Amino acid sequence: MLYESTRGNYRRVSAAEAIKLGIAPDGGLFVPCDRVVIDSKKLQDMVKLDYRERAYLILKEYLDDYTEDEIRECLKLAYNTENFASPAIAPVHRLNDGLYLLELWHGPTCAFKDMALQILPHLLTRAAVKTGEKSTIVILVATSGDTGKAALEGFKNVPGARIIVFYPEQGVSQIQKLQMITQEGNNVGVVAVRGNFDDAQSGVKKIFADEDFNLELQKANYRFSSANSINWGRLAPQIVYYFSAYLDLAAKNVIAPGEKINFAVPTGNFGNILAAYYAREMGLPVHRLICAANTNNVLTDFIRTGIYNRSRPFVKTISPSMDILISSNLERLLYHLTGRDHSRVSRWMSELNKTGSYQVDEQSKNKIGEILWSGYADDQETLETIKSVHQRYGYIVDTHTAVGLKVYEKYTGATGDSAKTIVASTASPFKFNESVVKAILGDQAVRGKNELELLQVLETASGADIPPGLKDLDRKPVRHQTITDKDSMAEVVRDMLLG
Ligand SMILES: *Cc1c(COP(=O)(O)O)cnc(C)c1O
Numbered sequence: 372m373l374y375e376s377t378r379g380n381y382r383r384v385s386a387a388e389a390i391k392l393g394i395a396p397d398g399g400l401f402v403p404c405d406r407v408v409i410d411s412k413k414l415q416d417m418v419k420l421d422y423r424e425r426a427y428l429i430l431k432e433y434l435d436d437y438t439e440d441e442i443r444e445c446l447k448l449a450y451n452t453e454n455f456a457s458p459a460i461a462p463v464h465r466l467n468d469g470l471y472l473l474e475l476w477h478g479p480t481c482a483f484k485d486m487a488l489q490i491l492p493h494l495l496t497r498a499a500v501k502t503g504e505k506s507t508i509v510i511l512v513a514t515s516g517d518t519g520k521a522a523l524e525g526f527k528n529v530p531g532a533r534i535i536v537f538y539p540e541q542g543v544s545q546i547q548k549l550q551m552i553t554q555e556g557n558n559v560g561v562v563a564v565r566g567n568f569d570d571a572q573s574g575v576k577k578i579f580a581d582e583d584f585n586l587e588l589q590k591a592n593y594r595f596s597s598a599n600s601i602n603w604g605r606l607a608p609q610i611v612y613y614f615s616a617y618l619d620l621a622a623k624n625v626i627a628p629g630e631k632i633n634f635a636v637p638t639g640n641f642g643n644i645l646a647a648y649y650a651r652e653m654g655l656p657v658h659r660l661i662c663a664a665n666t667n668n669v670l671t672d673f674i675r676t677g678i679y680n681r682s683r684p685f686v687k688t689i690s691p692s693m694d695i696l697i698s699s700n701l702e703r704l705l706y707h708l709t710g711r712d713h714s715r716v717s718r719w720m721s722e723l724n725k726t727g728s729y730q731v732d733e734q735s736k737n738k739i740g741e742i743l744w745s746g747y748a749d750d751q752e753t754l755e756t757i758k759s760v761h762q763r764y765g766y767i768v769d770t771h772t773a774v775g776l777k778v779y780e781k782y783t784g785a786t787g788d789s790a791k792t793i794v795a796s797t798a799s800p801f802k803f804n805e806s807v808v809k810a811i812l813g814d815q816a817v818r819g820k821n822e823l824e825l826l827q828v829l830e831t832a833s834g835a836d837i838p839p840g841l842k843d844l845d846r847k848p849v850r851h852q853t854i855t856d857k858d859s860m861a862e863v864v865r866d867m868l869l870g
Pocket residue numbers: 482483484517600637638639640641642643644692693771797798
C-alpha cells in the first residue's frame with residue numbers, strides 16, 4: 372500500500388515513511404492510495420477472533436511494508452491487560468436493545484487517545500529502522516492536558532525513542548498536572564511553560580522549524596518527530612475498534628449478518644470519526660455516521676451548509692477535548708469525497724488559512740450529507756444527559772460521551788431512523804469528574820472539593836473503582852519539576868538531550 376499527500380505535491384511513500392514523516396512535506400496529509408475491502412465472508416470469519424487478531428487482519432492491509440511479526444509484536448506490546456483494564460480492550464456496553472456504547476477508555480490515561488498512542492510508538496520506532504534511520508527519535512509534544520499524558524504513557528521506555536512534553540503551567544487541571552509530573556520512564560521529559568497552551572505550541576513549532584538546532588541534534592544522533600493526530604499511524608489503529616464493536620454485536624446475535632448500524636462519535640479534530648468513515652468504506656455495514664459537536668459547532672454547520680467557518684468565538688466547554696475550531700483530519704474526508712481532487716482540496720485549505728472559511732461545491736456537500744449527519748449539544752444539555760442516562764440505565768458517562776448520546780437523540784428525533792447505534796464513549800467519567808458529579812449529585816456535592824476528593828465521591832456514587840491511572844496520584848513521587856520561559860524551550864531540550 373502506498374500513501375499520497377492530499378495536496379498532491381509530494382511523492383508516494385510507504386506506510387513506514389508516512390508514519391515517520393507524520394505530516395506530508397507539502398503541508399498535506401497522507402492517505403492510502405488504494406481502497407482496502409473486507410468482504411462479508413472475511414467479516415464473518417473475524418467474529419470469533421479477539422481484539423488483537425482482528426486488529427492484525429485490518430492493519431496488515433494498510434501496513435504491508437511491515438512483516439507479520441512486526442505487526443503482531445506492536446499489537447502485543449500495545450493491547451495487553453497490563454495497559455488496558457479490560458481484557459476486551461474496547462468492550463461494548465448495552466444501554467438498551469437499540470443503543471450501545473463503545474468504551475474506548477480502558478487504557479492507561481482513561482481516554483480514547485490511548486487506543487492509538489499505545490501502539491503508535493512501536494509502529495514509529497520500527498518505521499524509523501525500516502527507512503534507514505539511525506538516530507534516536509525525539510517526540511516533542513505541546514499539550515493542553517490529555518494528549519501529553521497519553522503520549523508519555525505510549526512512549527515511556529520504548530527503545531529508540533525519547534519524548535519531551537511541554538504543558539502550560541497554569542493551563543491544565545490538577546489531575547492532568549499530577550499525571551504528568553509523576554510520569555515514570557527512562558526516556559521521558561515533562562516541562563512546565565510559563566504561558567498558555569498557544570505559547571507552548573508555538574515554542575514546539577519553532578523548535579521543529581529551527582534548522583541549525585535540528586542539524587546540531589542530528590550530529591548527536593537525534594531526530595525530532597511528532598505524534599499528533601494527523602499521523603496515519605494514529606488513524607489506522609482507530610479503524611480497528613469500529614470493526615471490533617460491530618463484530619462483538621454480531622457475535623452476540625444482536626445484529627444479523629450484513630445488518631447496517633450507525634456510529635455516533637463525539638468529535639473534535641475529526642480523527643476518531645474519520646476512522647469510522649474508513650471502516651465504512653472498507654465494507655463494514657454502516658448506515659450513518661453521526662458527528663457530535665459541542666458548542667464549538669463548526670462541523671455541524673459545515674455538514675449542514677457546506678460552509679466551513681472558523682471565524683467565531685472559541686468557547687471553553689465541559690467537554691474540553693472537543694473544543695477545536697480547526698478539524699485537521701477533515702481534509703482527508705474531502706480528498707476522498709472529491710475523488711482525490713488535490714487541487715480543489717488545496718484551494719479550500721488555503722482559503723481557510725487566508726480567510727478563515729471555505730465553501731465546498733454542491734456535489735461534495737451532498738455526498739457528505741449522505742454519509743454524515745451532525746448536531747451539537749451545549750453544556751446544559753450535556754449535564755442533563757449524564758443525569759438522565761444515570762437515572763434510566765444506572766450507568767455513568769463522561770461529558771464527551773454525553774454529547775454523543777444527546778446528539779444521537781437529536782438524530783433519531785430529526786430522522787426517525789431506528790437502526791441500532793453505537794456511540795463512541797471517549798473518556799472515563801472519572802477523568803472529568805467535576806462535571807459528572809455535579810450532574811448526578813448536584814452543585815452542592817462539588818462545592819469546596821478538589822478533583823482528587825471528587826474521585827472518591829464518584830467512586831462511592833458509581834460503585835465502580837477509581838481507574839488505576841487516576842488512583843493515588845497524590846502519593847506518587849514528583850519526578851519532573853523543570854519550568855521554563857516560552858523563549859527558552861529549545862535550551863531545555865538541548866540540556867535534556869545533550870546534557
Ligand atoms: C480527543 C478526544 C475527542 C475528539 O476526538 P477527535 O479525534 O479529535 O475528533 C473526544 N473525546 C475525548 C475524550 C478526547 O480525548
